[in-house]
Amino acid sequence: xxxxxxxxxxxxxxxxxxxxxxxxxxxxxxxxxxxxxxxxxxxxxxxxxxxxxxxxxxxxxxxxxxxxxxxxxxxxxxxxxxxxxxxxxxxxxxxxxxxxxxxxxxxxxxxxxxxxxxxxxxxxxxxxxxxxxxxxxxxxxxxxxxxxxxxxxxxxxxxxxxxxxxxxxxxxxxxxxxxxxxxxxxxxxxxxxxxxxxxxxxxxxxxxxxxxxxxxxxxxxxxxxxxxxxxxxxxxxxxxxxxxxxxxxxxxxxxxxxxxxxxxxxxxxxxxxxxxxxxxxxxxxxxxxxxxxxxxxxxxxxxxxxxxxxxxxxxxxxxxxxxxxxxxxxxxxxxxxxxxxxxxxxxxxxxxxxxxxxxxxxxxxxxxxxxxxxxxxxxxxxxxxxxxxxxxxxxxxxxxxxxxxxxxxxxxxxxxxxxxxxxxxxxxxxxxxxxxxxxxxxxxxxxxxxxxxxxxxxxxxxxxxxxxxxxxxxxxxxxxxxxxxxxxxxxxxxxxxxxxxxxxxxxxxxxxxxxxxxxxxxxxxxxxxxxxxxxxxxxxxxxxxxxxxxxxxxxxxxxxxxxxxxxxxxxxxxxxxxxxxxxxxxxxxxxxxxxxxxxxxxxxxxxxxxxxxxxxxxxxxxxxxxxxxxxxxxxxxxxxxxxxxxxxxxxxxxx
Numbered sequence: 001x002x003x004x005x006x007x008x009x010x011x012x013x014x015x016x017x018x019x020x021x022x023x024x025x026x027x028x029x030x031x032x033x034x035x036x037x038x039x040x041x042x043x044x045x046x047x048x049x050x051x052x053x054x055x056x057x058x059x060x061x062x063x064x065x066x067x068x069x070x071x072x073x074x075x076x077x078x079x080x081x082x083x084x085x086x087x088x089x090x091x092x093x094x095x096x097x098x099x100x101x102x103x104x105x106x107x108x109x110x111x112x113x114x115x116x117x118x119x120x121x122x123x124x125x126x127x128x129x130x131x132x133x134x135x136x137x138x139x140x141x142x143x144x145x146x147x148x149x150x151x152x153x154x155x156x157x158x159x160x161x162x163x164x165x166x167x168x169x170x171x172x173x174x175x176x177x178x179x180x181x182x183x184x185x186x187x188x189x190x191x192x193x194x195x196x197x198x199x200x201x202x203x204x205x206x207x208x209x210x211x212x213x214x215x216x217x218x219x220x221x222x223x224x225x226x227x228x229x230x231x232x233x234x235x236x237x238x239x240x241x242x243x244x245x246x247x248x249x250x251x252x253x254x255x256x257x258x259x260x261x262x263x264x265x266x267x268x269x270x271x272x273x274x275x276x277x278x279x280x281x282x283x284x285x286x287x288x289x290x291x292x293x294x295x296x297x298x299x300x301x302x303x304x305x306x307x308x309x310x311x312x313x314x315x316x317x318x319x320x321x322x323x324x325x326x327x328x329x330x331x332x333x334x335x336x337x338x339x340x341x342x343x344x345x346x347x348x349x350x351x352x353x354x355x356x357x358x359x360x361x362x363x364x365x366x367x368x369x370x371x372x373x374x375x376x377x378x379x380x381x382x383x384x385x386x387x388x389x390x391x392x393x394x395x396x397x398x399x400x401x402x403x404x405x406x407x408x409x410x411x412x413x414x415x416x417x418x419x420x421x422x423x424x425x426x427x428x429x430x431x432x433x434x435x436x437x438x439x440x441x442x443x444x445x446x447x448x449x450x451x452x453x454x455x456x457x458x459x460x461x462x463x464x465x466x467x468x469x470x471x472x473x474x475x476x477x478x479x480x481x482x483x484x485x486x487x488x489x490x491x492x493x494x495x496x497x498x499x500x501x502x503x504x505x506x507x508x509x510x511x512x513x514x515x516x517x518x519x520x521x522x523x524x525x526x527x528x529x530x531x532x533x534x535x536x537x538x539x540x541x542x543x544x545x546x547x548x549x550x551x552x553x554x555x556x557x558x559x560x561x562x563x564x565x566x567x568x569x570x571x572x573x574x575x576x577x578x579x580x581x582x583x584x585x586x587x588x589x590x591x592x593x594x595x596x597x598x599x600x601x602x603x604x605x606x607x608x609x610x611x612x613x614x615x616x617x618x619x620x621x622x623x624x625x626x627x628x629x630x631x632x633x634x635x636x637x638x639x640x641x642x643x644x645x646x647x648x649x650x651x652x653x654x655x
Contacts, residue, residue: 034408083134087224090127091255094217095262096120097186099340103332107274110269112190116337128182135178181220185212204239210270214263222501246388254382257352260374261344267370268326275308275318321362322371352378403435426497433494433570459485463574464546465535466511470543483587489581493567500538500565505558507537508575519563538565542578546585 059642100117101110189209305367326332329344351359356375361367410431414424450458467473488511493499499517500506510517512532519538520529524597532538545559558578 098262098266107356154449246392249385249388257349261348265344319362430494467538488574491575493571500561502564506561516568
């Protein structure tokens with residue numbers, strides 16, 4: 001396949017570009033162009049993360065600042081998100097230290113995988129550096145807390161000192177645990193202690209490594225789990241839904257398999273070294289028995305092969321128990337990291353799923369305890385996973401069952417009222433479309449139950465486009481637009497359904513948020529049809545009618561639709577009823593009068609009846625409140641000259 005480079009004017013590309021540039025270079029250039037946006041996105045996120053780290057460190061260490069502004073609070077929230085991701089990553093990366101030791105079966109010694117070790121140390125150091133940030137910030141937060149702005153009356157978020165007991169609790173419990181978690185103990189043991197030992201102390205260092213890795217990992221799990229619970233409760237970043245819980249438990253199951261496989265690998269090497277150590281003590285007659293490659297090893301290869309053979313282990317001399325599979329497969333001798341981690345992951349997943357029933361242990365005590373932990377962990381994780389999966393599936397089937405029961409009720413109702421076949425089909429189509437779009441959620445009640453600011457912002461976001469296209473509302477006050485949004489109601493229309501027919505009463509305005517609508521004047525959809533899509537509206541005549549009509553227009557005299565409006569596709573609209581529109585115009589009539597003062601179609605005299613009506617209502621309200629406060633006053637003569645004038649103006653306009 002030849003790659004043709006088009007000739008571009010103004011460039012120095014030649015026609016024989018393939019001869020000048022090799023095909024591999026052209027392919028690499030094409031891949032570079034394809035992958036460049038992804039790399040730019042990654043670099044941008046890294047920059048944002050570094051900015052967040054810098055800002056959070058400034059907040060944590062800047063003790064001179066006595067208040068935290070909203071921008072700093074945003075940095076703290078972003079920092080919490082980064083830390084939650086890093087906590088999950090750290091739990092997956094820590095078991096890498098278990099794979100650093102490799103058995104050299106030819107020389108009967110242990111060596112280190114330096115390449116994997118450098119990668120593990122680099123990743124662990126980066127994560128520990130971020131954890132150090134968190135410790136500094138949390139230590140700072142234990143001393144200073146953010147109080148509401150009204151506490152000081154300055155309008156700012158100031159910090160006050162916590163009681164000494166709270167600081168002491170953190171310093172005695174969590175601070176010490178945080179320090180133990182980030183201590184680089186595995187790095188020190190592997191890269192500084194084991195290579196410098198040339199006698200039996202290598203075996204003791206290996207056992208110490210087992211203890212350190214397990215202890216630090218358990219402490220890290222406890223600390224991260226407690227912190228994640230608190231962060232989830234305060235920030236709500238991890239969704240508390242059935243699907244999210246099921247996915248999280250599945251991740252925990254996979255993570256546990258990875259951890260169990262890594263520890264199984266490390267314990268297998270420890271048991272192999274224990275076998276060598278036992279043979280060395282029995283036949284060398286002393287404690288000197290170097291196990292690290294590069295030193296003077298025991299040297300009795302034949303004797304070690306007979307006693308600690310991987311292919312034909314002798315259980316009478318040394319029983320490897322559950323670790324014999326690692327010796328037979330040769331996974332502890334391999335330097336291929338992908339092969340090792342895949343095999344050990346599969347071993348852990350297999351035994352966790354079978355609850356450790358296939359494990360045949362030896363009489364070694366710690367091996368028995370490790371098998372017990374595998375069995376109990378597999379049982380607990382399996383129960384949680386199955387429980388959350390069942391909850392997730394029930395949440396899915398519950399909605400389907402609700403739809404089925406509702407469909408049965410609709411079918412019974414249509415059969416009871418003897419609806420024709422075509423009408424039944426239209427009803428079924430509408431219910432099916434409504435279910436597909438809302439999944440059984442009552443959108444109108446959902447919006448109604450939201451707090452006022454969220455409901456207003458949501459409707460403003462959905463309807464700001466159509467409202468801005470209405471000529472009368474283009475330059476209106478935001479209070480008026482919010483009042484209109486407050487009365488908007490969501491409505492769904494199926495494909496080819498009629499919204500308005502020609503000469504039907506125009507009782508609502510439509511603001512289209514999804515789909516396509518056709519509006520035409522003739523009996524059939526012909527050349528004069530107008531297509532209305534997302535962001536358009538229909539029913540401006542209703543607004544003109546409310547503005548031009550006397551203060552309280554009767555709903556029986558609604559304007560007539562001059563066009564037939566039909567849904568060409570599935571349509572979602574927000575509808576503004578005539579009664580709600582009349583209420584909004586009556587409440588904000590002065591805004592409309594200011595906007596339309598210079599309009600040719602709306603004269604100032606059009607607003608005199610509405611102003612008189614408002615004056616009457618306000619005056620009567622005032623007199624009623626005054627009568628309630630002063631019972632002696634009578635209603636006679638309470639109508640003032642202003643009331644008479646307003647009433648006379650209203651009567652004149654009626655005539």
